Amino acid sequence: MKYGFHDVRNSLERASARETAARVAAGAVAMKLLEEFGIKLHSHVLSIGRVKANPPDQGAIDWDAVEESPVHCADSDVADQMMAEVDAAREAGDTVGGVVEVIAEGVPIGLGSHVHWDRKIDAKISQALMSINAVKAVSIGEGWDLLDRWGSEFQDVIEPVTDPDRPWQRKTNRAGGTEGGMTSGTPLVARFVIKPIATLHNPLPSVDLDTGEPVQAHFERSDVCQAPPAGVIGEAMMALVLADAFMEKFGGDSIPETKRNFEGYQATVGPRLRYS
Numbered sequence: 001m002k003y004g005f006h007d008v009r010n011s012l013e014r015a016s017a018r019e020t021a022a023r024v025a026a027g028a029v030a031m032k033l034l035e036e037f038g039i040k041l042h043s044h045v046l047s048i049g050r051v052k053a054n055p056p057d058q059g060a061i062d063w064d065a066v067e068e069s070p071v072h073c074a075d076s077d078v079a080d081q082m083m084a085e086v087d088a089a090r091e092a093g094d095t096v097g098g099v100v101e102v103i104a105e106g107v108p109i110g111l112g113s114h115v116h117w118d119r120k121i122d123a124k125i126s127q128a129l130m131s132i133n134a135v136k137a138v139s140i141g142e143g144w145d146l147l148d149r150w151g152s153e154f155q156d157v158i159e160p161v162t163d164p165d166r167p168w169q170r171k172t173n174r175a176g177g178t179e180g181g182m183t184s185g186t187p188l189v190a191r192f193v194i195k196p197i198a199t200l201h202n203p204l205p206s207v208d209l210d211t212g213e214p215v216q217a218h219f220e221r222s223d224v225c226q227a228p229p230a231g232v233i234g235e236a237m238m239a240l241v242l243a244d245a246f247m248e249k250f251g252g253d254s255i256p257e258t259k260r261n262f263e264g265y266q267a268t269v270g271p272r273l274r275y276s
């Protein structure tokens, strides 16, 4: 109606997540840049439908095994159950959604801004992940688990350590690597919920938009569960945001120049933050 089309296909096809192939290609270039500075991105599936993973702590995840997993899951004990959930939905002519986590390791302190609303790194990551087709919620760190916890149970307490670079570290990384709109030097962690997609093999009731007559929704083809591929898109989106923030902070017209700027800054603020 907005564009004056009669054929809904004009919008439907353009809204397809096939468009994200271009984002993944651009994200691969951003990842190459970030790798030059020791930043690496990963993703893994935390749940599919009713099946929830119980993954190891961030630092202990075997990323090669995640890449091998057909459902991109870090908990090999539940991968079969996740596949069974997808098969059950397929057999019922239905679809299932899921929760995906994206992690960037090796992120330096201080990307983003504590002042400008449009430069806050957590806000930028949220927008980028929310822009993925069918994503309905985004959380930074353990944001969704915050509601049933008191402040003392949620804060990333600072503890003393013997370290020549810095005499303290964080005990946990619940805030997901951002504080005050800036990266805090611990890994960046964001989660998103991707809904069960709309085109069902067993269509839901709908109406003919011209006549108002009841009809079954049109079905052509459909994925059953798009959580694992959405993780790949999520990595690309986080890489694009980080590469942008990185170049805003360190600038340069060549990798050696950016490295000089980066190393000068590192010498001032110290290396990435440790947490136990």
Ligand SMILES: Cc1cc2nc3c(=O)[nH]c(=O)nc-3n(C[C@H](O)[C@H](O)[C@H](O)COP(=O)(O)O)c2cc1C
Residues within 6 Å of the ligand: 015, 016, 017, 132, 133, 134, 135, 197, 198, 199, 221, 222, 223, 224, 226, 229, 230, 233
């Ligand atoms: C990797 C991926 C694959 C998708 N495949 C389908 C599909 O086969 N059928 C479908 O109806 N939606 C699919 N979607 C979701 C639609 O693109 C999305 O629901 C639609 O563009 C409307 O956007 P919204 O749900 O964010 O409002 C897919 C999404 C992603 C990320």
